[in-house]
Amino acid sequence: MPAPWQEILNKIDDYRWEIPQSYKEGMLVPGLIFxxxxxxxxxxxxxxxxxVANVAFLPGIVxxxxxxxxxxxxxxxxxxxxAAIRVKDGVISPGGVGFDINCGVRLLRTxxxxxxxxxxxxxxxxxxxxxxxxxxxxxxxxRVNKRELDEVLTKGSPWIIEKGYGEAEDxxxxxxxxxxxGANPDKVSSKAKKRGTPQLGxxxxxxxxxxxxxxxxxYDQNAATAMGINEIGQVxxxxxxxxxxxxHQVCTDYVALLGEAVKKYGINLPDRQxxxxxxxxxxxxxxxxxxxxxxxxxxxxxxxxxHWARECFIKVFxxxxxxxxxxxxxxxCHNMAKIEEHTxxxxxxxxxxxxxxxxxxxxxxxxxxxxxxxxxxxxVLIPGDMGRCxxxxxxxxxxxxxxxxxxCHGAGRMQSRSAAKRSLRGAxxxxxxxxxxxxxxxxxxxxxxxxxxxAYKDVNEVVNVTQMAGISRKVIRAVPLGxxxx
Amino acid sequence: xxxxxxxxxxxxxxxxVAYGANISEAFVNAARALFSLITDLDDxxxxxHRDIKLTAPDQESLLVKWLNELIYLFDTEGIIFKRFDIxxxxxxxxxxxxYGEKVDSSKHALKTGVKAATYHMLKVDKDNGCKVRVLFxx
Numbered sequence: 235m236p237a238p239w240q241e242i243l244n245k246i247d248d249y250r251w252e253i254p255q256s257y258k259e260g261m262l263v264p265g266l267i268f269x270x271x272x273x274x275x276x277x278x279x280x281x282x283x284x285x286v287a288n289v290a291f292l293p294g295i296v297x298x299x300x301x302x303x304x305x306x307x308x309x310x311x312x313x314x315x316x317a318a319i320r321v322k323d324g325v326i327s328p329g330g331v332g333f334d335i336n337c338g339v340r341l342l343r344t345x346x347x348x349x350x351x352x353x354x355x356x357x358x359x360x361x362x363x364x365x366x367x368x369x370x371x372x373x374x375x376x377r378v379n380k381r382e383l384d385e386v387l388t389k390g391s392p393w394i395i396e397k398g399y400g401e402a403e404d405x406x407x408x409x410x411x412x413x414x415x416g417a418n419p420d421k422v423s424s425k426a427k428k429r430g431t432p433q434l435g436x437x438x439x440x441x442x443x444x445x446x447x448x449x450x451x452x453y454d455q456n457a458a459t460a461m462g463i464n465e466i467g468q469v470x471x472x473x474x475x476x477x478x479x480x481x482h483q484v485c486t487d488y489v490a491l492l493g494e495a496v497k498k499y500g501i502n503l504p505d506r507q508x509x510x511x512x513x514x515x516x517x518x519x520x521x522x523x524x525x526x527x528x529x530x531x532x533x534x535x536x537x538x539x540x541h542w543a544r545e546c547f548i549k550v551f552x553x554x555x556x557x558x559x560x561x562x563x564x565x566x567c568h569n570m571a572k573i574e575e576h577t578x579x580x581x582x583x584x585x586x587x588x589x590x591x592x593x594x595x596x597x598x599x600x601x602x603x604x605x606x607x608x609x610x611x612x613x614v615l616i617p618g619d620m621g622r623c624x625x626x627x628x629x630x631x632x633x634x635x636x637x638x639x640x641x642c643h644g645a646g647r648m649q650s651r652s653a654a655k656r657s658l659r660g661a662x663x664x665x666x667x668x669x670x671x672x673x674x675x676x677x678x679x680x681x682x683x684x685x686x687x688x689a690y691k692d693v694n695e696v697v698n699v700t701q702m703a704g705i706s707r708k709v710i711r712a713v714p715l716g717x718x719x720x
Numbered sequence: 721x722x723x724x725x726x727x728x729x730x731x732x733x734x735x736x737v738a739y740g741a742n743i744s745e746a747f748v749n750a751a752r753a754l755f756s757l758i759t760d761l762d763d764x765x766x767x768x769h770r771d772i773k774l775t776a777p778d779q780e781s782l783l784v785k786w787l788n789e790l791i792y793l794f795d796t797e798g799i800i801f802k803r804f805d806i807x808x809x810x811x812x813x814x815x816x817x818x819y820g821e822k823v824d825s826s827k828h829a830l831k832t833g834v835k836a837a838t839y840h841m842l843k844v845d846k847d848n849g850c851k852v853r854v855l856f857x858x
Contacts, residue, residue: 280731307731309840309855333835333857370758370830371798371823429795439833440858479795482835482857486788489839494777506780506839650729651832651858678831720833 239278243267249703252298253287260502261290266298268637268703273303273695276648285312288504292317293512294324296578296585300637302592303699304646304691308332310507313591314646318638319513321573321584325501326518327510328488328525330588331571335484335525336532337476338409338567339615340540341626343462344547345559346469348448351715352671354550358446359673359716361546366444366539367436368720369677374435376538383431387419390530391537399541401562406604408565409594410572412533417526423487426524430480430531435538439677439720441685442475443620444543447712450623457610457628457709461563470712471547471560472624473539474617476569477532484528488521513586522571529570536565563626564613568593568643576638587638595629595641595706603629614706618645618693620674620685621667623713625697632704641706645693654689655680667717676719685719725753728853734832735841735855743779744806746850747786751804751818754787757832757856758794764802764828767821772814779811780842783852786814787837794834798823834858 244252246266251274253265265286269277277283282305289311290299296318305314310329317330351358367374378386385393391412392405405411419427437444449468452458463470477484495511495518496503503509511517544560551558571588578585587594596603596612603612611628618624622645633639649657660682667674676682700706728735736753740746755761772789776782793799801820808815823830835857843853 309733309838309857313732370833371795425792425796429792433795479835482795483792486836490776490781490785493781493839506842509839647732650731651734652727652729678829680829681831 237275237278239274239283242283249699253283258287260504261287263290263295264298265290265301267301267305268699268705269303270699273691273699277305280307282307282312286315288508289315289317291502291504292319292325292327292508292510293501294320296320296583297638300640302640302642303696304591304642304644306646308590310505311590314642315590316592316638316640317588318576318585319588321513321586324513324586325510326513326521326571326586327508327588328485328492328521329507329509330590331485331525332569332590333482333485334476334569335481335528336567337569338532338536338565339617340473340536340565341563341615342471342540342543342560343563344469344471345557346551348467348469348715351446351469355446355673355716358546358550359675359718361550362444362543363675363718365542365546366718368438368718370439370720372436372720373432376435378431378434383427384419386434386534387422387527387530388417389413391533394534394537400537404537404540404562407562408533409567412537414526414529416523417530418523419527421520421524422484422527426480426483426487429483430478433478433480434531434535436478437475437539437720438478439681442720444539444718445472445620445714446716447472447624447714449710450713451711453708453710460607460610461613461626461709462559462561463710471543472615472617473536473543475535475539477528478535480531481528484524488524492517492521525571529567532567533565564615566593566615574639585638587640589640591643592640593643594639595633596639597629597631597634614641616642616644616693616697619687619690620714620717620719621672621687622693623711625693625711626709627697627700627706628709630704630707633706637705641700642696645690645696647689648691649689651684654686655683658683658686658688672714673716674719682719724749727753730855733855733857735853737851737853740850743846743850744809746852747783747806747809748804750783750787750852750854751790751801754790754834754856755801757834759800759828759830761802764800765821766803766819768799769817769819770799772816772818774814775812777812779844782812782814783844783854784837784839784842787854790818791834791836800828832858
């Protein structure tokens, strides 16, 4: 018997499946899922087809409503969804960005090798755990006053670098150079500011982490060398966090506000969480300016954490930062809406590209790719779950043509948190990781079960789909050695 | 009613269904379900209270706003609540006093950080007793 999705989807090739516009009345464009057959059977069970189709209702959407291979059931938008919407007559939707605005990933390289780090990993992870505040309700070591918070919101990570948290070189290897222009703190509620002030410089909880990892595969030596990654066994540091309570409150506020705008502008939506407003309307502009504040907060947050990670390495290995070679490879966001130029049917269009659980993946030569990467393409950082591995890839011409310069953002959940907890105990997960030589320190051991490998799709399979479809190209793979989690 | 609420599986996040003989009770139980995700309700003492007054365009929005207000108080003041007296509730207005205490790490194990209540799958059902459904982003 054919799988139920076989009757719905049009197979384009082994990795591209179209949801026809006729699937649901009201869709303005078709949907497109990047996946292999095995993944589709799981996606079908989750009914994310419906969510991909719902996004296709958003006024001004062009091309197709896209789903990356790590797609899973979200709220409103699916996680792993990309929607490109015309600025001149389309909408912006806070739900298409998510609550954790500019959740993203930052990668640092080192000159250290596995042999040097392994004997000290317990000490290193303990040091990182003390110096990088994490967990539910954690507060940062940084105290910013009202005026300083506004500086964070308008200037982003370059502002905190000026205060001594990092190197000027970090700026050029951060998406948007760590600062969204047009951020306006007056468009942010006092509630968001109150929630965000004590949380600056915290990792948070859930799937956020800081990982010490070892390069175990190099697929493209030329691109790896450009990133300062030279050999198998080299040690890297990966940081995954976002805009904390600040971003959550901005999204909460604007989903409610734009829920009213939907009525005012007479927009037809199949799910209230898709609340949106015309980009050119006052409501749409207000959200864009507030979202930009949250994005700048998130870059500042990752900048602080990178700074403390460097300090921990300096202390544990008694070497200077220069000797350690702890340079930043790149910093990407994977929950964002950005105004970009794309070519649609041979014509240049200004689009608002919503990426919710998807990473920008611009090709070599694109003006927004930093000079040092202009020949290889923008680095794409794809964390897996804490037991498997993570990837570094680069953007391609195909991603620019087919996915509005986007690719996947991680492994993608497969099992709910409570199902994971029912089948696994946190202590057993920690032991299983320890048996494989991975040191883990978590604020809540019980919550480790929620983040176990079994709860996620295999990131190897996800990245394989993006590779075979051509929307990003693998550069290296790394496996974890030490992890801190909230 | 035998149970106050159920926790519902969702791949990335967590849903709750809360029950009540009337709509106020269902709103109260939704709030209790929220704090049961954050910590163990039995460990919370009633030491302080906060008064909450809200308006929203409709009752479903009011439910989301009510839960988001409690998340806000937890995130900014570190208060975990266990008991809720709703003194006024209609389709657009809510008045309540919520009782609980500040988080004490020696006493409370915090389980899950809740980012927000969402409008996805949101439902307020008043047939056969009251039932409300909310999905949280965690």
